[in-house]
Amino acid sequence: MRAVIFPAVTGGEQTLKDLVHEFKTKGPAYRTTVQTTLRASYTNHYRRGLIALLEMLEFKSTNTAYQPVIRALELIRRYAKAGNTTYYPRGETVPEHRGTSGAWEDLVFKNDKRGRRRVVRMVYEIVTFQALRDALRCKEIWVVGAHSFCDPEEDLPADFATRRVENYAELRKPLDPKDFIAELKAEMRAELEALNTALPKLDWVEIKDRKSGAIKLTKIEAADEPRNLRKIKNEVGRRWGSVPLIDMLKEAVLRTGCLNAVTSVVGGSNLNPEVLAERLMLAIYGYGTNTGIRAVASGGHDHREDDIRYVRRRYLTPQIATEVAIAIAIANATFTARDVELWGQGTTTVASDSTHVRAYDQNIFTEWHSRYGGRGILIYWHIERGSMVVHSQTLRASARRCTR
Numbered sequence: 001m002r003a004v005i006f007p008a009v010t011g012g013e014q015t016l017k018d019l020v021h022e023f024k025t026k027g028p029a030y031r032t033t034v035q036t037t038l039r040a041s042y043t044n045h046y047r048r049g050l051i052a053l054l055e056m057l058e059f060k061s062t063n064t065a066y067q068p069v070i071r072a073l074e075l076i077r078r079y080a081k082a083g084n085t086t087y088y089p090r091g092e093t094v095p096e097h098r099g100t101s102g103a104w105e106d107l108v109f110k111n112d113k114r115g116r117r118r119v120v121r122m123v124y125e126i127v128t129f130q131a132l133r134d135a136l137r138c139k140e141i142w143v144v145g146a147h148s149f150c151d152p153e154e155d156l157p158a159d160f161a162t163r164r165v166e167n168y169a170e171l172r173k174p175l176d177p178k179d180f181i182a183e184l185k186a187e188m189r190a191e192l193e194a195l196n197t198a199l200p201k202l203d204w205v206e207i208k209d210r211k212s213g214a215i216k217l218t219k220i221e222a223a224d225e226p227r228n229l230r231k232i233k234n235e236v237g238r239r240w241g242s243v244p245l246i247d248m249l250k251e252a253v254l255r256t257g258c259l260n261a262v263t264s265v266v267g268g269s270n271l272n273p274e275v276l277a278e279r280l281m282l283a284i285y286g287y288g289t290n291t292g293i294r295a296v297a298s299g300g301h302d303h304r305e306d307d308i309r310y311v312r313r314r315y316l317t318p319q320i321a322t323e324v325a326i327a328i329a330i331a332n333a334t335f336t337a338r339d340v341e342l343w344g345q346g347t348t349t350v351a352s353d354s355t356h357v358r359a360y361d362q363n364i365f366t367e368w369h370s371r372y373g374g375r376g377i378l379i380y381w382h383i384e385r386g387s388m389v390v391h392s393q394t395l396r397a398s399a400r401r402c403t404r
Contacts (some may be wrong), residue, residue, distance in 0.1 A: 035107060042126050050129060051080045058144040059132070060151070068097035072128040073231045079121065087118040092117045099131035246285050253277055260327035271311075279303055279311040 042050075054077055061070055072095045079088065087110075088094050100108045107123045135141035139152040141271065160167055165175065174180050199205065204218045251258055259277050271279075282303060286296040320374035365378065 010187040035104065039107075039123060039126060045127070047122075050125075051076075055080070057146075059141050059228050060144055061135070061141040063140050066135050068095040069099070069128065069131050069135060069141060071095040072097055072124070076128060078126050081119075085121060087112065088121055088124070090116070090118075094124065097128070097131055100124070109151060134183050145375075148342065231370035245289065246281065249288075250277075250285060252330055256329045274337075276311065276315070279308050281313060283308050283312040283316055283391075 035386070054073060059070060059073055061067060075088075075094065079085075104123065104127045108120060108127060109117055110120050112118050125207045132141060136143075136149055139149070139155075142151050143153075144147045157163075168175050174183070199207065206218075207214055210216070210218075259273060259280070278301070282296045282299075282301070283293060285291065286308075287291040293308050294305055297303065297308055
């Protein structure tokens with residue numbers, strides 16, 4: 001192989017390795033794996049939500065080239081509850097569109113036991129939804145009553161055509177589309193040439209074919225700590241030293257009065273308020289630190305494990321902890337103590353975990369999120385390991401969650 005075949009190939013052994021790598025990542029075996037995985041995911045999970053959306057939304061298109069997709073959606077809607085039938089019934093007209101050809105054609109059309117060409121229902125639904133996705137992105141198909149995916153005729157003012165010269169002047173765009181395309185191409189060429197010229201001279205970036213990714217950046221050296229930050233840390237340490245978590249929890253309970261809210265929700269209590277507070281804090285501390293109630297109960301106090309577990313069952317329910325008492329009381333106390341000159345008059349709050357930012361008012365990007373079951377906005381954070389956030393981007397609530 002090395003003595004005869006490798007020398008006959010341009011590039012030698014490396015060329016053959018590249019061909020094998022391309023076959024594994026883009027060849028038919030790879031496509032088959034992707035198609036099989038997508039089909040299983042759609043059948044077992046995604047289909048339920050997509051069919052429900054299809055029943056609620058009405059899709060339209062004025063382009064004759066996309067009418068087969070519209071008819072395909074009507075066909076899917078009619079057979080949405082047809083059970084586990086593999087094929088569409090014989091005699092049913094199944095529209096063929098751009099999604100049924102190409103890489104998926106062999107999976108969409110199959111021969112049954114009698115050798116007759118049939119349409120596999122689940123695969124047909126997948127390729128139809130893929131074609132719908134592509135058409136929605138360019139508004140060849142639009143949703144009746146939608147905002148972002150509305151009729152493209154509603155995107156422009158009714159008098160836009162009659163005032164075209166004035167409108168184009170305000171947009172600072174040429175009237176001739178050829179001039180616009182020429183300017184755009186010139187800008188892209190200039191930027192790409194600048195990038196191509198700069199890349200070989202950059203010692204902090206390396207581009208080569210590797211399994212972990214073609215682009216590799218050198219680690220950024222740690223910046224010097226700001227002087228003011230060091231002063232703040234020293235002052236905090238001087239005033240309070242090292243404050244245990246249990247002491248912070250105790251101060252929050254005493255300062256906010258959330259214990260009164262807890263007892264009012266459950267209908268009163270025969271326990272001494274101080275005893276109830278201690279047991280609640282021990283239960284919260286055991287769960288919050290993953291120490292466990294049994295380990296917390298063995299500490300230097302007079303509370304038994306059974307007593308702490310009883311208080312946890314009776315007073316520390318999810319409703320009380322998150323919706324009624326503790327979270328609301330602590331949040332209200334935090335907002336009351338917040339320095340307006342420093343933080344401003346903000347009326348939105350941020351959930352923990354950097355995955356879901358709730359925006360209740362004064363935010364035009366607020367959307368309903370099916371995963372979280374509430375209104376808010378979704379933000380993608382790109383964080384370098386061991387470093388700070390280097391990029392953030394607001395996403396649509398319907399986008400796949402990719403927060404890190």
